[in-house]
Amino acid sequence: MKTKSEMQKEMFKFEIEKISKKSKARTGMITTPHGKVKTPAFIPVATFGVIKGGLDFKDYQKTKTQCQITNTFHFIDLDRTKEVEKIGGLHKFFNCNKPIFTDSGGFQVFSLGKGAEFGLGKIGSIFPEQRRREKPSNSLVKRINDRGVHFKSPRDGREIWLTPESSALAQKELGADFIYLFDVCGSPLDGKKTTKEEMELSHEWFKRFLNTKISSNQRIFGIIQGGIYRDLRIKSTEFVNDLDVFGIAIGGALGKKKEDMYKTISWVNEKIDWQKPHHLLGIGDLDVMEKIIKLGIDLFDCALPTRIARHGMALTSKGPIDLKKSILKDKFKPLDRNCDCFVCQNYTQAQINFFFKAKEQIAGRLLTIHNLYFIETLLEKIREKIAENKF
Ligand SMILES: [Zn+2]
Structure with a gap:
């Protein structure tokens, strides 16, 4: 008879099926209690638990999507994580029978902070509509220190402190299958000194996050930091490899152009654990998809395909x-x-x-x-x- 821990291990699996002889591309299967995901896979962004565009659950079946990623920060901002937990988690709340991922709020440290301030994407030039602003506008990130990040709510201006512990608790309450460690997502404009500080702080927060209790029905993705600096990326990859996590995400800033991103992934590839699924956070437009898959990326999420749809493309x-x-x-x-x-x-x-x-x-x-x-x-x-x- 199988022990409880053996059964729990089998609830979540990543099996590599075929590895390309010509590149690092591979196919695989992620198993969760809410179904399977064939990889490489695209994860549509469902910011508030639903894919924007007015899709109901019948429409979802018409899309063939395998899974979705939801933003924890926005549920905290709306003060709804406890309510979702009472109902039985995001799957019950949204009538969703697919694997769900929730991010940690680390991306909002960038998007509501330096990203909003300078009008930037994770790669300086990847979103042409977000041209860099000459004069910084108001950042909603008031301070980042050892404790965590102090945000000003984009909705009503109230104070929100997000810490490794509060991110873990909120993601436990939301009950997604896959959750992410809380990090400082840096900016493509950060120099090496700042990037190193952000990486070291993120590593400290990872340890605290992993000491916080989550549900036994959840698995964690670690996040590699280090911006566009080879030695930092390698150091962070080695650090994340040693953590007790299910999957590995490549986070942080990815340079000023697509070539910087490809270079960054290839540095990470020198050390990354190839037995785990690899997720490139926040990147997934069509013109980079094939290339990142050839670099061994199994999962990628991006709001672009649904955002351009709403704008007529x-x-x-x-x-x-x-x-x-x-x-x-x-x-x-x-x-x-x-x-x-x-x-x-x-x-x-x-x-x-x-x-x-x-x-x-x-x-x-x-x-x-x-x-x-x-x-x-x-x-x-x-x-x-x-x-x-x-x-
Ligand atoms: Zn069609």
Whole structure:
């Protein structure tokens, strides 16, 4: 008979299935009590527990998404983590029967702090719409010290202290399958001295986080720090390898251009534990997807595919199309003839263009369903290619 700890170990597994002979790409399977995730996998962002765009749970089934990531900070800001726990966690609260990830709030240390201040993404230039501001605007991060991070609430301005312990407790209350250690996500503008301090502070916080009790139905991802500095990345990779965690995420700033990010991942790859799933945090737009998979990334999350959908952009096999352009009004054809999603089977470009012109909410919902389905289909093909050694 299996012991309790053996049974608990089996509830969560990462099994590597096929490793490419041509690159570091691999296919695998993550098993959780709420289902399985085939890797490499895209994790859609569900900021407040639901994917933005007005999708209900029936729409989710039309997207083929395998899992989702939710932002702990926003549940703390709304003061709802305890309420979610009383109902039985995010899965019950949102009627979601898929694996759920929650981040720790570490990303908001950047996005509401230096990111907001200078209008930056995690890679200085990766989001062209977020051009760097000349004059810093107001940061909502008031102070970072040994204790944790002092935020000003973006909603009502009240004081929020996030610490390794309070992040762990909030993520326990939300009850996701996978939770993340609380870190200081640095900025692409940080110099080496600041990056080193942020890394050392994060490492201290990781130890405190791991000493805080979470649920036995949860597993943890550690986060590698070190910005764009090779020695720091290697040091942090070795530190995270030694922690008792299920998976390893690559966090922190990733440089000023995509090439910096690829270089950073290759440094991490020198030391990273290859038996664990690797998650590249906050990056997943189409033009980097193949390259990061070839660098051994198993999981990636990004708000971009759903955000651009709400702004009228459809991803297609012939490149993105802007459904807000009225030139499309005569096009009685689907978004993509090669796509067999619910939207492409039932709606034409002309109809969706009309919905955008009329400012009907269904417009963003339809494009969100299509974009997610499009990415999932693309990943299915990539996984097949890896398995056949053709990737
Ligand atoms: Zn489609």
